Amino acid sequence: MIRWLVGLIGFGLAATSALAADQVQIGVGYLGIAGTRSTLSLVEQPAENDGVAGARLAIEDNNTTGKFLNQRFTLEERRIKEGEDPVQAATALAERNGFIIADLPADALLKISDALRDRGTLLFNAGAIDERLREADCRANVIHTAPTRAMLADALGQYLVWKQWKRWLLVVGSHDEDKLFADALRRTATRFGAKIVQERSFEDKGGARRTDSGVTLIQRQMPVFTQQAPAYDVLLAADESEVFGAYLPYRTWDPRPVAGSAGLVPRSWDAAQDQWGAIQMQNRFIKLNSRRMTALDMQAWTAVRMIGEATSRTNSGDVKKVSDFIKGPDFSVAAFKGTRLTLRDWNLQLRQPILLVDGRMVVSVSPQEGFLHQVSELDTLGYDRPESKCKLK
C-alpha cells in the first residue's frame, strides 16, 4: 500500500516536472542606446522606450500564441551608455538570449554581429537604415526589419512621380546621414524619371532647438533661404539630423509642398495607419504602452513577431532551426500592411510596403500602381538583386 502510494507520488512528480521541462523558453534580447535624440517638433520627440515598446507587445502576442504550443518568450532590455562597449553588452545578452533585436548605429551593429557570429546568435537590425549594412557590409547573422534609405526614397519618389510632381528642389543638411539620404533621393530621381532642378545645402550652425521667440526668426529665414529657385513642383528636404526640415512646410518662398524629412514623410509605420486590421494592433499597443506606436516600435515588433512566427511553424525554440526557417523560402510574416512580408534572400532585408505620412494621416502606401516587377512589386523599392553588392558570410 505504501509502496503503491510512493509510486503514485513519484509518478505525479515526474509528470509535473516533465510538463515544466516541455515548455520551450525563448529568450529575446533588446540592445539600444541610452537617451533619446532631439527633434525639431516637440510632438515627434521619441519616448524613452521607443522601439522596445513594440518588442514588448510582440512578446505578449507571441506568448498568447505560445500558450497553445507550450512556448514562453522573455525579453531582456539593455541600453548602452556613451563610451560603453557594445560588444561586451551584446555578448552578455547573448549568453541568455538566442535572438537580439538591435537599435544601434551601423558601426556598432557590425561590431556585435562579427563578435557574435560563431555563437550562432541571430540579430535583427530594427533601427539602422544604412544601405551599406545590406550591401558591402552585409552579414549572414543580421536580418533587417528597418527599411533602407533607398527604400524610403523610392517609396516617396514613386508617389511624387505618380502625382506628376517631377521637378524637385533638393535641400541637403550638412551631416553625413543627411548626405546619404540625399544620395538615395538622387538615385530615386534617376530611376523614376524625376529631375532635381537645383540643390541647396543647409549648414548646421548649432544652436538650441527650442527658444522662446523661435517662430519669428524661422518665419524670416525660411522664405529667404528658398527664394530664387528654378521652377519646381516639390521641395525635398534631406535632414535626418533634425536641423531645418520641419521648419520648411508653409514657409517656402514659392507655395510648394515639402517632402522627405518633413511634410510628406516615408516611414515603415505610423500611428495613423488603420488599414488592413492595423487598428487592432494600434489599440493593443496603446493599451500596453499608454502612447502611440512609431516606426521604430513597428520594426522591433516585426522582428519579435518573425521569431514567434518561426518558432510556431517549426514548433521549436532552437536558434539554428528558427534562423534557418526565417532565412528559408517558406517564411513570411503578416504585419498589417495588406500583404505578406518576406525576406530578400540575397541580403536578408525585409520586403515591406512603405507608408507616406504627413503626421496626421497616411496619405499613400508605396509601391504605387504601375511600378512593376517580375518577382515582387515590393522589390521596386530599394536596391534589387542584380544591383546588390552583398555577399552573405
Next chain:
Amino acid sequence: MSRMWRVGLLCGLALVAAPAHAFIAYVSNEKSNTVSVIDTDSWTVTKTIKVGQRPRGIDFTRDGKFVMVAVGDDDTIQVIDARTQAIVDSLPSGPDPELFAQDAAGNVLYVANENDNTVTVIDLEKRARLGDIQVGVEPEGMTISPDGKMLINTSETTNMAHFIDTTSRQIVANVLVDARPRFAEFKHDSSELWVSSEIGGTVSVIDPGKHEVIGKITFEIPGLRKEAIQPVGIGMTRDDKTAFVALGPANRVAVVDTATRKVTKYLLVGQRVWHMAFTPDEKYLLTTNGVSNDVSVIDVAAQKVIKTIQVGELPWGIAIAP
C-alpha cells in the same frame, strides 16, 4: 449567328421572367454605417438602415425574425427586426465584435472580439453574457460544427484554428494554418473544415476529427501578382461538391471542386470581394465587394456573374433570410 444570339437572348429573358421566390439579403456597409436591404426578385436595394459604427459580421437569428449585426466601433451587436427593418435591441458582446456564430437551436451566440483575444458567449434569449473563452491574438473567423459540438475560432495573428468544445467551453485543439486566418466553414457532412488565410493566400482543409491539415488549396491567376490573392469568405454548396472562395483584392471568386481541391474557374466580381451568401434555394450566390461598393450576383448552376447591385460604402458582410 444572329439567330443564335436571338435564341440566347430569348432564353435569357425566359430565365429572368420565370417566377422566382424572392428572398431578402442584408448587407453591412463598413464605411457608411448602414445595412442595405436587397430584394432578390427585383435585385434592387429596397431599404437602407442606419446602424452603429463599423458594421461587419451579420446574420439572421435561426427563426428568421431578426438580423444581428456586429458594430465593432460601438462594441456591441445590434438587433434589427426583419419585419419592421428597425433596430430593436443590442447584445452585450465584448469590445470590437467582428464575426459571430450561433448554435443550431439559435440559443447561444459566440462572438469573436478582436480587441481582447476572447470569444464571448451570449444567451440569445436572455440577451445576457454567459462568459468568455480566451483564444489567440485577434480572433476573427467563427463557425460551429454541424453537430453543434465544436466551435471553431480562427485568430489572425496567432494563425490558428482553435477547436472549442461547446459544452465545456474549453479549447481542445489548436491547428496551425497559414498567415491571417479569417474565415472558417465546415462541409455540411462534417468531414472537413476549411479555413482561409488572407495573407498566406491559401485555404487549409482540416480533418476535424484528427485536428490536422490534410490539404491546402492554392490559387493562381495569370497576370496577377501572388500578393493580390487574399482568400477570405468561403461558401459551400449543400451537396458539399463545390466551394466558392472570395479572393479579396484579386477581385475574383474561385470555384473549387471539393473532391480534387482544385480551382475549376475564377469568376470576376467587384473589387476586394469579402464575404458571400447563398439564396436558400441555392440558385444564387451574392458576394460583397468592398472597394467597388457593390454586390455581385452569381448564378450558381451556370457559374456566371449575372448582376451587380450598388450598395453602401465598403460592403463587408451579407446574410440572406432563411
